[in-house]
Amino acid sequence: MAARDLAKYILPRRVYEHLRWERQLIGCSGFGAKSLEKTYRSILHEIDAKALDRLRTQVRSDYERDPKSAAKYPDHAFWLRSAIVQAARAGLHAGPSRRILDLGCGPGYFLAVCRHFGHEALGIDIPENFFSDIERLVYDQMFYAHRCKKQSLLIRPYEALAVDGTFDLISAFLVCFNNHKRSDEWSRAEWEFFLDDALSHLRPGGRLYLGLNNNAARYGAMTWYDAPTKTLFSERGNVKGSTVVVERPA
Template identity: 40%
Template sequence: MHRRYAVEHPGEDWPKYLDLERWIDINIRRVRDIELDLSRPKRILDLGCGAGYFAYIAQVLGHDVLGLDIDDVPMFAEITQLLGVRRVIWRIHPFAPLPDLGEKFDLITAFLICFNSHKQSDLWGVPEWEFFLNDLARHLAPRGWVWLELNREYDGT
């Protein structure tokens, strides 16, 4: 897999996620920030799961994780399959609900969010986020919660 996708200077391109040491470390910190290393097993929905590193680490700790992401990056499909991460293919659009996933979740996460038209002229505003967050509530179990981390925009926000 590394031979097929690696490039010498990946910059912001997808091959940057082949740097396992960096991304596993980042995702261990995420797991610890949310205190998943200290909690009872949870059902987790990870939006924009990418290569599945966060989901994999959470699974190793006993959590049941479902990733959701687009299928535009073949490398991510291969890595999630290799790691045994369950993944639903879905593109998040403004004012469109998530699919029926057949279960409720104790925790919904999203890191380095791009589905909000990140770095584009139609960046989500309050109405889009309000719809999205209300829709997420439909997928939460009682006392469930949401952890979202946005990407920086070009203007630094």
């Protein structure tokens, strides 16, 4: 058993959780597990956390039936902390106010975190009629609780993003718009079109920040992409595991 797995069983749960978040925050310039807790508590006061708790009770049986469905999202103890970690890793806990576009924003945690850190954030997600019943219920109620802004837009291969203006950051976490886990999951050519288009929506010096979704069944040890796609990401920016960062030259 790996030391990390062993720690889960021998350490008190609180200590284990603290160390797990701390590890994820390595390199976040002064933002560690204590800052995470402080930020988490503050954001709970800014959103309607009670509505999320009620929703969690409402969808408990959906969650038990399918723990990977959208019914998992009202668990803010995990998902809000994850979004804070994502924001800190993208450097959003410090520095000037930025204009952010979050693709595939789902329940809107990341948008709520961006607002907390003083940024202006807009979410993009598929139109309502594409949602499953549980996604519609959870995403609608959570968006209301988070009081965030969203535009409906279906991202398709080889189609430019129909969004107005330019952004300092375009983000996407647990990316699914690449037809994730479908037989037509994007390959290098679709990603190349997407990167060119996304960069055209960035201000000079702006960044595209992607957190790719695991598809080890398709990619084996490479987990998130095939070799040509990884080469593209490396040619255009930095790729480290699931994270791809591409900058528009200033």
